[in-house]
Amino acid sequence: MEPFKLHTGLVCPLNRTNIDTDQIIPKQFLKRIERQGFGEFLFFHWRFEDDGKAKENFPLNKAEYKGASILAAGENFGCGSSREHAPWALEDHGFKVIIAPSFADIFYNNCFKNGLLPLQLSEEEKEYIVKKAETESYKLTVDLEKQTVSDDLGFRTEFQILPHHKEMLLNGWDEIGVTLNYEDRISEYEQQTSK
Amino acid sequence: MMKPKTIVEKIWEQHLVLQEENKPDLIYIDLHLVHEVTSPQAFEGLRIKKRKVRRPERTFATMDHNVPTINRHIINDKIALKQMQTLEENCREFNIPLADIDHPDQGIVHVIGPELGLTQPGRTIVCGDSHTSTHGAFGALAFGIGTSEVEHVLASQTLWQSRPKTLNLKVNGTLGTGVTAKDLILAIIAKYGVRFGTGYVIEYTGETIRSLSMEERMTVCNMSIEAGARAGLISPDETTYNYLKGRRHAPEGEDFTKAVEQWNSLVTDEGAAYDKTLEINASEVEPQVTWGTNPGMCLPVSASVPDPEHEGNPAKKEEILNDLDYMGLKPGQPISSIKIDHVFIGSCTNSRLSDLKKAAAVIRGRKVHPSVKAIVVPGSFKVKQDAEKEGIDLIFKQAGFEWREAGCSMCLAMNDDIVPPGERCASTSNRNFEGRQGNGARTHLVSPEMAAASAVEGHFVDVREYSEFTALT
Numbered sequence: 289m290e291p292f293k294l295h296t297g298l299v300c301p302l303n304r305t306n307i308d309t310d311q312i313i314p315k316q317f318l319k320r321i322e323r324q325g326f327g328e329f330l331f332f333h334w335r336f337e338d339d340g341k342a343k344e345n346f347p348l349n350k351a352e353y354k355g356a357s358i359l360a361a362g363e364n365f366g367c368g369s370s371r372e373h374a375p376w377a378l379e380d381h382g383f384k385v386i387i388a389p390s391f392a393d394i395f396y397n398n399c400f401k402n403g404l405l406p407l408q409l410s411e412e413e414k415e416y417i418v419k420k421a422e423t424e425s426y427k428l429t430v431d432l433e434k435q436t437v438s439d440d441l442g443f444r445t446e447f448q449i450l451p452h453h454k455e456m457l458l459n460g461w462d463e464i465g466v467t468l469n470y471e472d473r474i475s476e477y478e479q480q481t482s483k
Numbered sequence: 484m485m486k487p488k489t490i491v492e493k494i495w496e497q498h499l500v501l502q503e504e505n506k507p508d509l510i511y512i513d514l515h516l517v518h519e520v521t522s523p524q525a526f527e528g529l530r531i532k533k534r535k536v537r538r539p540e541r542t543f544a545t546m547d548h549n550v551p552t553i554n555r556h557i558i559n560d561k562i563a564l565k566q567m568q569t570l571e572e573n574c575r576e577f578n579i580p581l582a583d584i585d586h587p588d589q590g591i592v593h594v595i596g597p598e599l600g601l602t603q604p605g606r607t608i609v610c611g612d613s614h615t616s617t618h619g620a621f622g623a624l625a626f627g628i629g630t631s632e633v634e635h636v637l638a639s640q641t642l643w644q645s646r647p648k649t650l651n652l653k654v655n656g657t658l659g660t661g662v663t664a665k666d667l668i669l670a671i672i673a674k675y676g677v678r679f680g681t682g683y684v685i686e687y688t689g690e691t692i693r694s695l696s697m698e699e700r701m702t703v704c705n706m707s708i709e710a711g712a713r714a715g716l717i718s719p720d721e722t723t724y725n726y727l728k729g730r731r732h733a734p735e736g737e738d739f740t741k742a743v744e745q746w747n748s749l750v751t752d753e754g755a756a757y758d759k760t761l762e763i764n765a766s767e768v769e770p771q772v773t774w775g776t777n778p779g780m781c782l783p784v785s786a787s788v789p790d791p792e793h794e795g796n797p798a799k800k801e802e803i804l805n806d807l808d809y810m811g812l813k814p815g816q817p818i819s820s821i822k823i824d825h826v827f828i829g830s831c832t833n834s835r836l837s838d839l840k841k842a843a844a845v846i847r848g849r850k851v852h853p854s855v856k857a858i859v860v861p862g863s864f865k866v867k868q869d870a871e872k873e874g875i876d877l878i879f880k881q882a883g884f885e886w887r888e889a890g891c892s893m894c895l896a897m898n899d900d901i902v903p904p905g906e907r908c909a910s911t912s913n914r915n916f917e918g919r920q921g922n923g924a925r926t927h928l929v930s931p932e933m934a935a936a937s938a939v940e941g942h943f944v945d946v947r948e949y950s951e952f953t954a955l956t
């Protein structure tokens with residue numbers, strides 16, 4: 289996994305609440321056995337008409353948000369199904385950061401395994417960012433080391449993240465590799481509990 | 484004296500492999516359930532890194548999401564077929580027991596775990612599926628995980644997890660006739676919203692919960708995730724042990740007696756502290772119908788869908804407008820006036836034998852309305868077989884229902900069982916998200932009894948007033 293330290297990117301607003309993983313990546317695309325290539329199906333039914341034409345009104349289709357790498361959305365982002373295809377699709381499409389006032393647990397955890405930063409800000413901060421991004425080409429800089437988000441206009445705020453999650457992203461760790469270093473502890477546990 | 488503890492704390496402490504400051508805990512996973520959709524990339528990951536499955540015998544796989552429910556052996560969808568074959572190959576290569584499409588143990592992963600006695604009190608259980616919370620009905624700590632975590636558990640039989648907060652959801656009072664466990668959990672989510680459980684494990688307590696059967700408890704725990712909670716559980720009791728006794732993977736004889744002793748010690752202690760407590764009075768719950776696109780948008784069948792004009796908050800008003808538009812409903816329309824095109828009885832929420840029997844009791848001697856297409860999809864091969872032994876299938880077939888093979892089916896419409904765009908389905912499943920049952924499909928979540936009654940009438944009806952029906956025993 290690529291380490292994540294500092295990122296500056298264009299913000300795409302998607303100001304809805306309770307965006308569920310069924311919307312992020314609809315089930316017909318879950319049949320694939322690969323891990324890559326889900327980006328083109330991201331928000332499929334919101335993005336495309338039945339005949340495959342792009343829906344002009346959907347933010348991701350608008351020229352001004354082309355190349356956006358930061359998505360700003362409403363609360364409870366990523367609720368519903370545990371499908372990791374959701375972060376895969378977001379990442380594959382080019383997103384690096386998802387901003388929302390709250391996230392669903394499983395989605396939140398899944399992000400860190402895929403170099404994606406789910407960034408929890410307050411409702412007011414999110415609204416500010418969404419408003420900006422809706423009115424002009426708007427960039428944010430996320431500094432994971434310092435745990436800050438800022439723009440060129442003087443907005444700057446700190447965010448919270450568990451030290452463990454932070455370290456994982458900063459180092460681009462293979463979590464399984466880390467765990468397998470504790471092999472003797474796992475064996476010991478199995479022996480003690482006769483498992 | 485020892486500090487009183489909740490069942491969650493006790494299970495957690497018994498599964499701690501490693502605990503270090505500023506880190507989540509490393510916890511041991513007793514049982515890992517696997518299905519075809521969320522596992523291929525995990526096995527591939529193992530292969531790339533030349534890793535093994537640490538404990539194949541603590542892993543159990545089945546096929547459920549993709550499987551056809553008719554003409555089972557003609558799978559036209561090549562990509563789905565490939566996914567199933569991939570699971571077969573992976574299980575062979577890594578030595579994992581698999582209930583494939585022809586196996587008598589096949590079924591929805593959350594139906595067969597309990598059925599086979601794999602699901603036991605005190606166990607940590609995971610699966611790459613958010614409705615793993617179902618298994619909490621037995622007093623297990625069970626939660627859904629993503630594919631990277633599936634790979635992590637395959638390789639190490641452990642997971643890094645932060646200790647969850649606990650939420651005591653007290654349910655007291657008696658559920659009325661015709662009001663079910665499904666109505667109870669829908670009413671809870673309607674009352675407290677789709678986020679109240681985020682970050683918590685919900686423990687359902689109170690006299691009402693105690694009086695529920697195991698299958699009803701599974702229905703309640705199943706939908707914990709729809710409240711945002713990764714896990715929901717119920718302390719085990721005699722009902723739990725009676726269900727487990729004699730199941731294939733349950734302990735036998737003296738071992739069972741010993742196990743019961745151990746299981747009893749897990750029950751939440753008197754006076755244990757929770758991080759949060761909520762309550763609901765079961766006697767006030769009415770049969771529920773969802774009207775919008777998340778399970779919290781839910782009302783009693785006697786109510787009318789919201790009128791956005793009565794909503795002061797502009798954001799909420801907008802949301803209601805969008806939902807009514809997607810759902811094709813008029814503001815203020817009585818729920819009982821909503822006409823339906825499809826009825827789906829199935830899914831890991833409501834596809835067990837008792838669910839099918841309750842629905843059958845409502846439709847016995849009646850006919851499905853001519854404008855409705857109705858299907859029953861049993862949760863497992865065994866449920867299907869048991870129902871057929873009792874002639875339940877005949878009741879459904881005579882009424883005009885299609886009787887299918889086991890699988891997830893129309894709950895998420897990954898196979899051919901799809902609700903066409905703009906059509907409306909009364910469904911016993913757990914999610915009414917946009918497009919869940921097919922692109923543009925409109926889903927209303929209900930209990931099996933309500934689904935059965937509306938199949939007959941062609942629109943929603945209050946099953947309590949519908950007419951006398953006698954329960955099948």
Ligand code: SF4
Nearest residue numbers: 614830831891894895
């Ligand atoms: S029945 Fe529906 S909710 Fe349950 S496991 Fe299958 S797809 Fe998921």
